[in-house]
Amino acid sequence: MRNLFSIAILSLLATACSAPPQEEFSYENMMQQIQSEADNLNEKIHADxxxxxxxxxxxxxxxxxxxxxxxxxxxVAAAYLNAKNEFKYREWKDRERLNCKTSERIIMQQMGGM
Structure with missing residues (x-):
């Protein structure tokens, strides 16, 4: 993941350095671009x-x-929570409850209904 951030930063730096001379270099603009790129990359990583x-x-x-x-x-529910995808998080929490109840029921049957 660190390599992906490094590539994104180097790419933005190369773009900034190759800007036509009439454009004024802006550290603030470059930092905003880097932050935006990092945010997009972070969202993609969480989704993946x-x-x-x-x-x-x-x-x-x-x-x-x-x-x-x-x-x-x-x-899966935790991964969607980290990705800040509330719809999928709730969907998978419901699925988790159902699967865990099924698991508990089967284990109890195997143990003789304890």
Whole structure:
């Protein structure tokens, strides 16, 4: 991730250095551009992490390990919370509750209804 920020900063610096001479260099404008680029990159990273977590959830579902399915659904919800995607976060929290209740019910059945 640090490399991506470095590339973005170097790219912006190269753009600033290659500006036509009649344009006045503005440190403030350059810093705003860098911050904007970093914010966009950060949003993309969070979205990618959430999508990866979803893929891992579906892998866990195919494995039929109900506890892992419950845990993974919670991890997806957490990834969407970090991405500040409230709609997806609520959706996955509901899915987590459902999966965890299913997991608990199956474990109780396996233990003889304790």
């Amino acid at each position: 992490v959430a999508e990866d977590a979803e893929e891992q959830y579906y892998i866990a579902r195919r494995g039929s390990d109900y506890v892992q399915i419950c845990v993974q659904a919670g991890m």
